[in-house]
Amino acid sequence: MSEAAPSVATESISTEGVAPARCQVQLDVLRGLAVLGILVMNIQAFSMPMATYVNPTVWGDLTGLNYAVWLGSHLLADQKFMALFSVLFGAGIVLFAERAEAKGHSATALHYRRLFWLLLFGLAHAYLLWFGDILVLYAVCGAVVFWARRWSVVSLMTAGLLLLSVSSLIYLFFGLSLPHWPAAQVAAMIDESWQPTAEVLARELAAYRGGWLEQMALRVPTAIEFQTFLLLIWGFWRAAGLMLIGMALYKSGILGGTRPTGIYLAFIAAALLIGLPLVAYGVYWNTASEWGLSSMFLGSQFNYWGSVLVMLGWIGVLTLVYQSGAMSWLTARLAAVGRMAFTNYLMQTVICVFLFYGHGLGWFGDLERSGQILVVFAIWALQLWYSPLWLSRFRQGPLEWLWRRLTYGRRVER
8 A cells, every 4th residue: 555645633733722832843844754755655656557666676677776766765765654644643633632622622523524524535536546545544544543542652552563463464474374375366466466467567557648537447446455455454454553653652742852852862773773674674585585475475574564663763853853953944844844734645646647647748657766756856845845835825735724624614714
């Protein structure tokens, strides 16, 4: 499942509310990093055959600069920013409930109304624009984890790790039992989704280089698979587990930047000494295995767990940068991107669909990874520019405003 996720955790940030303004800005800075970071991975799903996202050998050159781009993206971004968004979503559930209850509203009613509209946004996104949507997954997970928001920090952390483990155990079971699968089933899985045949790849290229209606033949079944099978074996357990961990990190004060510096330095150390080496070893393991089918199930586990530690490292780095006041020009713009993360996330889809699909410029399958990263940089520059500009005139992004209007059922200040 692709790493797309919006600012579905909280409302646009102002100086009002339960949490101190500085803590809310800290959350926005983290969210801004996440919404920009996810594009590093999503650009691959927008621009190349879907199997390439998990098996880089499927399509395109994987040497020289192109390999360097893939490796850097895998080490620093792959699953890391989805993890960060999930953590922030969980934190936002607690924050949203606190703010609603402080104003005398029913947190439960408002939360589920927000999720209802989030679900509709997600369905429209997945079936009309891009199969890699994650809003539906977040709506499903948010409906479940909401009831854990009052648990203690220890209980939330424990439950989060247990949920994370479920998907890992499922994948380990699949991988270890693979030698006993019927040969025909293994061959079909390889030919369709892991190392697609030339015919399968040609069909995907023709669809996404074609018109919008032609794309539906692949977009719809892929979106359904994401929202059913992949949700059950991977998405729910990972996203929900990380949401619970996010609740714990928020309630402990870590996400708000109120804990001692040593905690954030420990996060960075864990990322550098354990997380990144674990992810890097996964690259070595998969390469030594020649990216066979076992890489899907067994080889993926190195990044599955390593990405959580690298995500904590990102939290540590950005928190210390923000607290120090260094690079305030950048953190201020990141905060603006984070306040408009829902708008920016969907805007990334609109831009990339125009660039890569047939009803736009039709670059699908043509742009190597070295070119893709330049597109990422250009979109980053655009969003870092227009987000502060928009917020200098309006309190919220346009989609944030619409979502809040639908949630509360009345006109709200834009």
